[in-house]
Amino acid sequence: MLIVGFLQWWYVRGWLNLINKMMSMLRSLADSFSISLLIKTLFSPYKQISAYGSGEISFQAQISDFFDKLLSRVIGMILRLIIIFIGIIVIVLDVVMSSLVILLWPLLPILPIVCVILTIVGVTF
Amino acid sequence: MHQFHYDSLRAKESRIGKVFESWFIRTLMLLAVIALVAAGAYLMFVAHTSLAWLLWGLAIALCVVLIFIKYELIKPPLGPTDSLDDKLSRNVLTLLSRNPTPAEIAEIAHKTNSGNFLAVRYAITPNFLKIVVEGIPNDITPVFAKAREIQKKTGSESVSGGVLAIALIELHPNHEQMLRTMKLEVEDLYNGIVWYNYLHGLVKNARKPKHTGGIARDLAFGYTPYLRRFGRNISESRGAAIKDQVQLAQHTQIVARMIETFSKGGRQNVALIGPSGSGRSTIVTAFADELLDADTKISSSLKFRQIFMLDAASLIGNGGERGKLERLVPTILGEAFAAKNIIIWLDNAHLFFEDAVGSVDISNVLLPIIEAGRLRMILTMDQQRYLEISTRNPQLANALNKIMIEQSSEEETMQVMEDHVPQLEYQYNVIYTHWALKEAYRLSERYIHDIVMPGRAMKLLESSANYPVQGNFITDASVQIAIEKVYGVKMQATQDEDDKLKLLNLEELIHERMIDQVGAVKAVSDALRRSAAGVRNQNRPIGTFLFMGPTGVGKTELAKALSEVYFRGEGEMIRLDMNEFVEASDVSRLIADGSEDALSLTAQVMKHPFSVVLLDEIEKAHPQVLTTLLQMLDEGILRDNKNREVSFRDAIVIATSNAGAQKIRHFIDSGMDLNEVKDELTDQLIRDGEFKPEFLNRFDEVCIFKPLEKEDLRKIVDLMIQSTNKTLEVQKIRVRLDDAAKDLLVEKGYDPKLGARPMRRIVQNTVENLVAKMVLANLAGNGDEIEIDAEMIKSQLDK
Incomplete structure (x- = not known):
């Protein structure tokens, strides 16, 4: 009866729990890197530097404000792109690892039997 | 359906899990x-x-x-079906035997977390459950059936040890009576389970990951150096603690309205108007949590916005004079606007709109910003301040989106206290019982007036953490001690053996300093004994008495004696000479706020609710003043000019009056018994227009003081000499009068119209003057006994 309970858990609830855990980890990673937010604000000035403007109306001052803001936007974009790049790598790695674990999970209870067979067959490195 | 199967898969797994725990x-x-x-x-x-x-x-x-x-x-989840086997909690499953009995349930209940919770906080101990089990049939099926019922009623996920314990209690035919002896009802126990489930849920939620926007959240938003210097980031300080506090229905609605206001166009401000203690700051914190939670569905223009509280004290302290502050504030607000993710919170916003100590009126700077409505702002203040500001500055009031906050109900206040208990227990290393929470609500409602619920109950609950009893338990007694220490209310009278003795012998103790007037002394003593034993009406003062009689017969003296013997001392009696309240406008002085007049009746009683309140010469007060006092006499409540309820329910109210003195004398001279003519006397006073019937009827008792006779005065002389000796005790000098000297004093000091009043003067002019001269002339010194005879008295009187 306990074996039945074990199998029921391993192949149904346990597996689902594992998938949920992996999904939750993925969500936490996505939240930490907030890639969608980074994309939405990709061209926003970094830390709003120069976004306030000098308030002067002379042509020269406005040109200066424009270039200040442009520089701020470029710095912001570069920084965000770097974070997006690192984030994507980390998330992809997590997806790969999680998928492996999820796929390996149903095989785990069978592996001891495979090992016994390998012992009997006499496989060595 | 209500059968337990020892060999079910969950039960087996639980038992095995227990081994590997x-x-x-x-x-x-x-x-x-x-x-x-x-x-x-x-x-x-x-x-x-x-x-x-x-x-x-x-x-x-x-x-x-x-x-x-x-x-x-180790942690088997609940099963998918609605069977008992699937709904029994894991702890219970591991402890149940093959054929469980009610006695076994009683034994294992406290070994589970929820059962232990009930034992500690509601005194549902194993011993109590053993007694319960003795009174119910030895059949487990009804226990499980009842437990399932309770589980559903309390919204519990599982049938836990606590639920089973309540099931046992409810099956006892006399359970209501048994619980009553513990000042409990079944509903209280249900609430206990709900409370446990809530705390259990908090622990579970704390383990869940929280999504708050990540590293990129603030990259697009600006630097705020000034704001960081003069404000406090509420969102940042919440950190990982988001959504860990109880959400009252009212607060949830207000947060939803705030989100709606800030999501739509229009003026981007919210003014939370509510009295102190109503939870204004809690609402702002809950709002901050809501914005910070990546999982909530709110407008992207609000998501991850941060709330900065501007600290008025710090601003005013650094800003210095008005001009500097008027330049600093726009800089800070400009910074907040440019940052694009800031919502400014002006706590106690009135500090920015009025000139006073610790506040500066910068409405000329703030009003255009609020009216423009582009910078998001939250303003919190109390109703009174808001009314004052809106009278002074209607333009400002019109520019604000007001949300009113009401004080919480009893049920909500209990919820808030239950929510805060773990935090207080951690801080003070104590354990709160259910009765402590109930008592904190009851007593704070009665005695704490400066803030409203739930703040006032929380304040008292926290104060009581300093007075644990029986180890580290905070019980109702702890709360009573806290209110005694902080507010001077006497709550523990009957638990103190000295006080009990004092109450039983109150008449003798009072007669140690006043003569005769047995009826009045008995009336006040009885009232106090009833109060201490808890058999009085709790919604009225301890006692309300009208003392009537000629001057100098001991009316005021009895009030003083009572205050000396049982209350906080003669000097602490709250005394109002009602001849100072002869105008209708004097009502405002009677009920003035303590900050305006510390000696007003309401201010004094607010500070010392457990007192003797003496309203001297009540007949001289203006009828409007007497009308104001009606509710105080009837319900023990008087509203001050700030509309706060001031409780007189722990005070003994004594009004004195000389009205009808002539009539009393006439009755005495006619040899009539005063008790028999009391009604006639009061009727006469009503006919004469001295008092209105509704006023006289409000008193528990009208006590008639009879004029003093010569024999009474002789006893009064003894009391006065005793008092003089008490004063001289420091110098170890004693005074003794022979009988002739006393007779002479009585003869000279007796005035049927003025009672004992002239006697004080006579004793002072004779005995005390004699002693003073002898001491100064070195005729009497430490340890001497001065003998005074009639001749010496006479010589003094002749001078």
Whole structure:
């Protein structure tokens, strides 16, 4: 009866729990890197530097404000792109690892039997 | 349906899980896995034998078992069906025997977390449950059936130990009576389960990951150096604690309205108007949590916005004079606007709109910003301040989106207290019982007036943490001690043996300093005894008495004696000479706020609710003043000019009057018994227009003081000499009068119209003057006894 309970858990609830855990980890990673937010604000000035403007109306001052803001936007974009790049790598790695674990999970209870067979067959490195 | 199956899969798994609960066994298994892997590696790569696979296989099998134990056996989830086997909590499952009995349930209940919770906070101890079990049939089926019922009623996920304990109690035919002796009702126990479930839920939620926007959240938003210097980031300080506080229905609605206001166009401000203690700051914190939670569905223009509280004290302290502040504030607000993610919170916003100590009126700076409505702002202030500001500055009031906050109900206040208890218990290392919470609500409602619920109950609950009893338990007694220490209310009278003795002998103690007037002394003593024993009406003052009689017969003296003997001392009596309240406009002085007049009746009673309140010469007060006092006499409540309820329910109210003195004398001269003519006398006073019937009827008792006779005065002389000796005790000098001297004093001091009043003067002019001269002339010194005879008195009187 306990074996039945074990199998029921391993192949149904346990597996689902594992998938949920992996999904939750993925969500936490996505939240930490907030890639969608980074994309939405990709061209926003970094830390709003120069976004306030000098308030002067002379042509020269406005040109200066424009270039200040442009520089701020470029710095912001570069920084965000770097974070997006690192984030994507980390998330992809997590997806790969999680998928492996999820796929390996149903095989785990069978592996001891495979090992016994390998012992009997006499496989060595 | 209500059958327990010992051999069910969940029950078996739970029992096995219990064996592996110990981390030691699991650590051993883990070490075995590591050893097997290492040994397998050796066999494979050094000894080159296929036996390595066998060891690795074993290691994998052990790993699988370990995972199964950790994630399933130790914490088996509830089953999918509605059967008892699927709904019994894991703790109960591991403890139940094959054929459980009610007695067994009583024994195992407190071994579970919820059962222990009830034992500690509601005194549902194993011993109590044993007594309960003796009174119910030895049949487990009704216990489980009742438990399922309770589980559903309380919204519990499982049938826990606590639920089973309540089921046992409810099956007892006299359970209501049994609980009453513990000042409990079944509903209280249900609430206990709900409280436990809530705390359990908090622990579970704390383990869940929280999504708050990540590293990129603030990259697009600006630097705020000034704001950081003069404000406090509420969102940042919440950190990982988001949504960890109880959400009252009213607060949830207000947060929703705030989100709606800030999501739409229009003026981007919210003014939370509510009295102190109503939870204004809690609402702002809940709003901050809502914005910070990536999972909530709110407008992207609000998501991850941060709330900065501007600190008025810091601003005014650094800003210095008005001009500097008027330049600083726009800089800070400009910074907040440019940052694009800031919502400014002006706590106690009135500090920015009025000129006073600690506040500066900068409405000329703030009003255009609020009216423009582009910078998001939250303003919190109390209703009174808001009314004052809106009268002074209607333009500002019109520019604000007001949300009113009401004080919480009893049920909500209990919820808030239950929510805060774990935090207080952690801070003070104490355990709160259910009665402490109930008492905190009851007493704070009655005695704390400066803030409203739930703040006032929370304030008292926290104060009581300093007075644990029986180890580290905070009970109703702790709360009573706290209110005694902080507010001077006497709550513990009947628990103190000295006080009990004092109450039983109150008449004798009062007569140690006043003569006769037995009826009045008995009336006040009885009222106090009833109050101490808890048999009085709790919604009225301890006693309300009208003392009537001629001057100098002991009316005021009795009030003083009472205050001296049982209350906080004669000097602490709250005394109002009502001849100072002869105008209708004097009502405002009577009920003035303590900050305006510390000696107003309401201000004094607010500070010292457990007092003797003496309203001297009540007949001289204006009828409007008497009308104001009606509610105080009737319900023990008087509203001050700030509309706060001031409780007189722990005070003894004594009004004195000389009205009808002539009539009393006439009755005495006619040889009539005063008790028999009391009604006639009061009727006469009403006919004469001295008092209105509704006023006289409000008193518990009208006591008639009879004029003093010569024999009474002789006793008064003795009391006065006693008092003089008490004063001289420091110098170890004693005064003794012979009988002739006393007779002479009585003869000279007796005035039927003025009672004992002239006697004080006579004793002062004769005895005290004599003693003073002898001391100064070195005729009497330390340890001497001065003998005074009639001749000496006479010589003084002749001078």
